[in-house]
Amino acid sequence: MKKQDMNRDWIATAETLSSALPYMQRYDGAIVVIKLGGHAMGSDEAMETFARDIVLMRQVGVNPVIVHGGGPMINAMLDKLQIKSEFVNGKRVTDKATMEVVEMVLSGLVNKRIVQAINAQGGMGVGLSGKDADLITCEETNPDLGFVGTPVEMNPAVLHHLFENDIIPVIAPIGAGRNGETFNINGDTAAGAIAESLNADRLLLLTDVSGVKNASGEVVTELKAADVEEMTKAGVIAGGMIPKTETALSAVRNGVRACTIVDGRVPNAVLLELFTDHGAGSMIRA
Numbered sequence: 001m002k003k004q005d006m007n008r009d010w011i012a013t014a015e016t017l018s019s020a021l022p023y024m025q026r027y028d029g030a031i032v033v034i035k036l037g038g039h040a041m042g043s044d045e046a047m048e049t050f051a052r053d054i055v056l057m058r059q060v061g062v063n064p065v066i067v068h069g070g071g072p073m074i075n076a077m078l079d080k081l082q083i084k085s086e087f088v089n090g091k092r093v094t095d096k097a098t099m100e101v102v103e104m105v106l107s108g109l110v111n112k113r114i115v116q117a118i119n120a121q122g123g124m125g126v127g128l129s130g131k132d133a134d135l136i137t138c139e140e141t142n143p144d145l146g147f148v149g150t151p152v153e154m155n156p157a158v159l160h161h162l163f164e165n166d167i168i169p170v171i172a173p174i175g176a177g178r179n180g181e182t183f184n185i186n187g188d189t190a191a192g193a194i195a196e197s198l199n200a201d202r203l204l205l206l207t208d209v210s211g212v213k214n215a216s217g218e219v220v221t222e223l224k225a226a227d228v229e230e231m232t233k234a235g236v237i238a239g240g241m242i243p244k245t246e247t248a249l250s251a252v253r254n255g256v257r258a259c260t261i262v263d264g265r266v267p268n269a270v271l272l273e274l275f276t277d278h279g280a281g282s283m284i285r286a
Contacts, residue, residue: 027060030201035204149175
């Protein structure tokens, strides 16, 4: 690389940092809940990049909360243990044996991998699940699905204690029942419930699509709740995007300033969404 080209790169980097200042000031002290899934969990390199972005957020005064999924890892472990899974309307039936595997994989393998990645970048990540400190109390979602839960009570006090000590919470979507049960929770649903309980400034749902698309197939960068409802009724929003937009609508109607469905395949997607004009997905407001 020529010296002139190197100078241009350095200048561009300095300009990027300078232009991010207003956004850093805007989000100083803000709580941002991030649902981690898809591409960002798919490789060590992507995990390292994500962890560095999260540590940078904490460094500039943002309070990030990570809520993660782990479906492919659960499937792999069930296959390894030769435990068969049944599905009802596309949703996994979670019996007691399956629930034990789900908790082991999410609260153990996946959770600690994320925590370790954050700590390797100089942050202080702490792993927990919705069962810790009664963070998430659940009720059964549907008897046909077994131990699949819907959050009904939240206790976010433990998260505020962690914020006060510059600790980054990494939460597995497992909840406790009122009678000692353990429930599996959809990752997006858990992230939304946590964001609502914290009155978070932002909820970011990382996914493997570019965002909410209109009837012409173009990504819509900003939507109001009414827009989402109309597009859903018209069948424009369909399939796997519906649970995400439902989570977004619930969040923005219950205290969260905005929810963005973020394209997690884009490098540094979280930083682009928070600290630039460009963004990296579809933002939904009330």
